[in-house]
Amino acid sequence: MGAAGLVAAAAVAGGAYALTSSSKANADTSEESLTVPADKVFTTEQCEYMEDAKGFVSLRTRASLPFGTILTACSDSVAACLIPTEAADPLVQISLLHLGSGNLTPALKAAAGREEGFQILDARAHGGGLVWLESNLTTGQWRVYSTTLDGASVGEPIMAEERDGAWSLPSLAVSDGFAWWQTSPTDTKDKSLTSQLCRTPFGQGSDSVDIVAESPGGFACAPAPAGTGIASAISESRSGSVWTLIYADDEAGQITDSLTMPATMKPQNVSYGPNGFGFTFDSIYQVGDGISNLGTYTPANPISLTVAQAEQDALAGIKSEREAAAKGNAEVQLTDADYATAKAQAEDAVCSLYSAAEWFRFPRAPITPPAFTGNWVFVKSTNVVAAVNLDARKYVTITTESATQGYGEYLATSGTSSRIVTFANVDYTPMDGEQIRECTVRVWETV
Numbered sequence: 001m002g003a004a005g006l007v008a009a010a011a012v013a014g015g016a017y018a019l020t021s022s023s024k025a026n027a028d029t030s031e032e033s034l035t036v037p038a039d040k041v042f043t044t045e046q047c048e049y050m051e052d053a054k055g056f057v058s059l060r061t062r063a064s065l066p067f068g069t070i071l072t073a074c075s076d077s078v079a080a081c082l083i084p085t086e087a088a089d090p091l092v093q094i095s096l097l098h099l100g101s102g103n104l105t106p107a108l109k110a111a112a113g114r115e116e117g118f119q120i121l122d123a124r125a126h127g128g129g130l131v132w133l134e135s136n137l138t139t140g141q142w143r144v145y146s147t148t149l150d151g152a153s154v155g156e157p158i159m160a161e162e163r164d165g166a167w168s169l170p171s172l173a174v175s176d177g178f179a180w181w182q183t184s185p186t187d188t189k190d191k192s193l194t195s196q197l198c199r200t201p202f203g204q205g206s207d208s209v210d211i212v213a214e215s216p217g218g219f220a221c222a223p224a225p226a227g228t229g230i231a232s233a234i235s236e237s238r239s240g241s242v243w244t245l246i247y248a249d250d251e252a253g254q255i256t257d258s259l260t261m262p263a264t265m266k267p268q269n270v271s272y273g274p275n276g277f278g279f280t281f282d283s284i285y286q287v288g289d290g291i292s293n294l295g296t297y298t299p300a301n302p303i304s305l306t307v308a309q310a311e312q313d314a315l316a317g318i319k320s321e322r323e324a325a326a327k328g329n330a331e332v333q334l335t336d337a338d339y340a341t342a343k344a345q346a347e348d349a350v351c352s353l354y355s356a357a358e359w360f361r362f363p364r365a366p367i368t369p370p371a372f373t374g375n376w377v378f379v380k381s382t383n384v385v386a387a388v389n390l391d392a393r394k395y396v397t398i399t400t401e402s403a404t405q406g407y408g409e410y411l412a413t414s415g416t417s418s419r420i421v422t423f424a425n426v427d428y429t430p431m432d433g434e435q436i437r438e439c440t441v442r443v444w445e446t447v
Contacts, residue, residue, distance in 0.1 A: 129202025383408025
């Protein structure tokens with residue numbers, strides 16, 4: 001059994017283990033990819049549908065917002081709301097919906113660069129801060145701003161980054177203390193430029209921006225909030241044929257976990273929940289066995305090891321082997337090759353754990369990234385939101401309360417949260433009443 005198999009076996013058994021530099025040839029160039037047998041994947045067809053959701057999810061808060069509002073929720077406390085105006089300038093404003101009380105407070109009435117022709121395009125919020133994107137649609141310039149939040153109190157806008165049309169409009173994400181964004185060069189033939197995943201503490205300027213990851217092949221999808229970090233999908237090759245899911249830690253600002261997908265399989269969304277990495281496919285593949293179909297995938301149980309943890313154990317094993325060979329006659333110094341070997345062994349070991357795990361697939365074309373709370377996974381499905389208990393293998397649906405605008409009940413939450421936000425823009429006139437035109441928001445908690 002190779003080093004990856006030994007680590008996987010030890011991790012599953014809960015035992016201690018160590019890797020050695022001699023246990024795997026060419027470890028620094030080897031790369032395993034996720035391989036899941038078909039019999040290791042179950043869907044809602046193997047779960048029990050519960051018609052009454054009341055015993056599983058409860059309504060915590062209800063709110064009525066202006067028609068056309070779009071919400072994103074990335075934490076337990078607050079959701080960012082893009083609220084359309086009745087004017088051409090500004091097109092939208094940013095408000096904050098407080099999930100415990102249902103109160104709505106204004107955050108930004110217009111773009112910070114309004115006088116220069118900028119408009120607000122997107123926003124994300126966490127308990128400690130807000131990040132948003134502004135663009136001048138005439139010139140192609142864009143800016144990323146952030147600010148701090150203290151309850152309903154909003155700090156001053158601080159510009160973190162400004163670029164021109166040579167870079168794509170960035171996708172935004174937030175973690176506990178940081179604003180994140182990723183962008184790619186629009187000229188894919190320019191070999192001197194690579195796509196970048198960046199972050200900054202809330203309310204800090206360009207001097208505080210870190211480039212956490214660079215991807216020569218671009219990004220497969222938008223980043224996703226993941227508690228104390230974010231998840232993304234990068235390609236180290238400009239061909240973009242192999243995608244690697246990464247988890248970047250909030251505090252360290254480093255990639256601490258990763259998972260390589262099979263060649264040509266490109267995720268539409270990436271997630272990193274309580275059980276580890278997940279992903280969605282909007283296509284059906286001819287390869288991939290258990291993960292070849294479209295849908296939303298997540299491990300059914302927690303993966304017990306991260307690449308960072310496995311790498312430390314691998315380095316300890318290499319050092320122990322060298323010390324034994326030296327018999328105390330020389331101080332052991334690890335080389336760059338040792339670190340590369342340990343990293344490759346760790347990545348393969350973690351990949352082996354994911355490949356051996358049981359997976360859940362929600363068998364519908366993905367519309368949004370999933371949301372997680374405890375052992376529940378929430379997924380947007382057709383015109384409803386489905387909630388699946390992975391342990392009990394039961395699921396319920398959250399339906400709309402009235403006529404909606406095509407998409408029905410929408411899932412606003414992504415990442416892990418104790419509260420799940422759904423919303424629907426409603427425009428109808430009851431036979432015995434006046435027209436109802438609003439965005440209805442509901443905040444849920446699992447029972």
